[in-house]
Amino acid sequence: MKRMRTVFAGLAVVAGIIAGAGVASSASAHGWVTDPPSRQDLCSTGSTSFDCGSIKYEPQSVEAPKGSLKCSGGNAAFGILDDNSRPWPVKNVSSDLSITWKLTARHATASWEYFVDGQLFKTVNDHGAQPAASVTHVLPNLPAGKHTILARWTIADTTNAFYSCIDVNVGGTGSTDGTTDGSTDGSTDGTTDGSTDGTTIPACGAAWDKNAVYTTGAKVDHNGRSYTAKWWTRGETPGSTGQWGVWTDNGACAA
Structure with missing residues (x-):
């Protein structure tokens, strides 16, 4: 009987070690955006002018249930990340933006999603694949x-x-003091993408054809306006x- 108790005790220790290893693996499965620097990276x-609290020690830990649109993911411990009244540093970037994640564990991934001002802009499906330690999307x-x-x-x-939020x-090319207030109507205000003051109107391209296939960069004319395709379309x-x-x-x- 004593020998059996010893065996059971040994099995319990082994089970505890295995369980602990599983918890550690899950707990280490973290990551955050480092380039451009996300709020938690800053x-x-x-790099902030204010104290962020505990997030400054664990930028990789902004973890919460799936589906949130908050910078904190709804994790109350990191609620400061949702405070848009804070003077978060803003990064000047180009229109084709590379975003890089640093992963402290390569956890099986369903998808990567990017929302611009709350609107879904791009989704990358990984279908359960294991990512690299550094992941970049454009x-x-x-x-x-x-x-x-x-x-x-x-x-x-x-x-x-x-979750990671990035302010861009x-x-x-200069001050990022909020003078553009995050609006997205500057590119469609009737000017020519800021390259002129409105005195020069570009020539129209070929008329859009609903049956034609257009690839990235294709230019068409429709109802007196010029358009450029961002990706394949028909x-x-x-x-x-x-x-x-x-x-x-x-x-x-101009026609």
């Missing part, structure tokens, strides 16, 4: 102006996701897809 490097043709981008890393085999000024009417759709409105054009 906190961790002391957001093409971002609208000009100041924006907050929410990057969401959704895990495949848990109920959680990781697309096309910005049958999507220019001017009807919105600012996040396939067509970039270049403004009025």
Whole structure:
């Protein structure tokens, strides 16, 4: 009987070690956006003018249930990340923006999603694959102006996701004091993408054809306006897809 108790005790220790290893593996499955620096990355490097609290010690830990659109993911411990009244540093970037994640564990991934000012801009499906320690995605043709981008890393085999918010000024070259207020209407105000003062109107391209296939960079004319395709498209009417759709409105054009 004594020998059996010893065996059971040994099995319990082994089970405890295995369980502990499983918990440690899950707990270490963290990550955050480092380039451009996310809000938690700025906190961790002391780049903010205010005290961020505990997030400065664990930028990788903004973990919460899937589906949130908050910078904190709804994790109350990191609620400061949701405070847009704070003077978060803003990064001047180009319209084709590369976003890089640093992962402290390569957790099986369902998807990566990017929201610009609350609107879904791009989704990358990984279908449960294991990512590398560093992951980079490109957001093409971002609208000009100041924006907050929410990057969401959704895990495949848990109920959680990781969240990072990035404050950027697309096309910005100087002060980022909020003068552009995050609006996205500057590229469609009837000028020529800021390259002129409105005195020069570009020539119209070929008329849009609903049956034609258009690839990235293709230019068409529709109802007296010039449009550029952001990606492959067919049958999507220019001017009807919105600012996040396939067509970039270049403004009025001369026939």
